Amino acid sequence: MTDVVQRAIDIGVSAAALVVTAPVMAGVAAAVAVDLGRPVLFRQQRPGLHGRPFTLIKFRSMRDVDERRGLVTDADRLTGLGRALRATSLDELPTLWNVLRGDMSLVGPRPLLMRYLDLYSPEQARRHLVRPGVTGLAQVSGRNLVDWDERLALDVWYVDHRSLALNARICLRTVLTLLRREGVSAPGEATMPLFTGSARAGAEADGDA
Known part of the structure; x- marks a missing residue:
């Protein structure tokens, strides 16, 4: 029942938010077009429910990779x-369309990269x-101050304990986190270092051997 009610909430809130934030998104789109050119939207395949891929939509915040100009790393x-959009999460507004479509929920583990699927422990x-x-x-x-093992452990804890009340608390804490602009980037990183596999999983494997 929680999933049914949460889906109804997702549809209602995302539809209303898309209407309310339309002027903001138009402004952000114009700013991105001036700063980065077109397209203004970033599209990438990400794993969704049961790992099935979907196309995530966000506003662009980075220039394209260009080795000749030294544009290689995220930094x-x-x-x-782009930094301002990420700090305020305005780059995430188009993902409300993903929520309306059913690719995503308002609350849940963040969709990461497809290439990480083979690196997770069971x-x-x-x-x-x-x-x-x-x-x-x-x-x-x-946010991005949490290391990968802890971050993924929190995701799994959420899966086991999810409820409408927990989702409401997470939404409230999200507002506070955005206002404080906490954890936008990991130390020494523009965003978050790439996930290369779980240190805990490796330790468990060594122990089993």
Whole structure:
């Protein structure tokens, strides 16, 4: 029943939010077009419910990779406007369309990269038993300051304990996190370092051997 009610909430809130934020999105789109050119939207395949791929939609915040110009790392490619959009999460507004479509939920584990699927331990892979979210427990528990093992553990904890009340608390904490602009980037990173596999999973494997 929780899933049915949450889906109804997702539809109602995302539809209303798309209407209310339309002027803001138009302004952001214009700013991105001036700063980065077209297209203004970033589209990428991400794993959704049960790991099935969907196309995530966000506003662009980075220049394209260009080795000749030295635009290789996220730090090189991220523009001043992009940093501001990420700090305020305005780049995430188009993902409301993903919520309306049913690709995502308002709350859930963040959709990460497709290439990470083979790197998760069986326990970590359980994060895909629910729809990914625009915000989630890991995001309100430190955002990109939380290391990968803790972040994925928080995702799995959410899967096991999700409820409408927990979702409401996460949404409230999300507002506070955005106002404080906490955890936008990991130390020494423009955003978050790439996930290369779980240190805990490796330790468990060594122990089993």
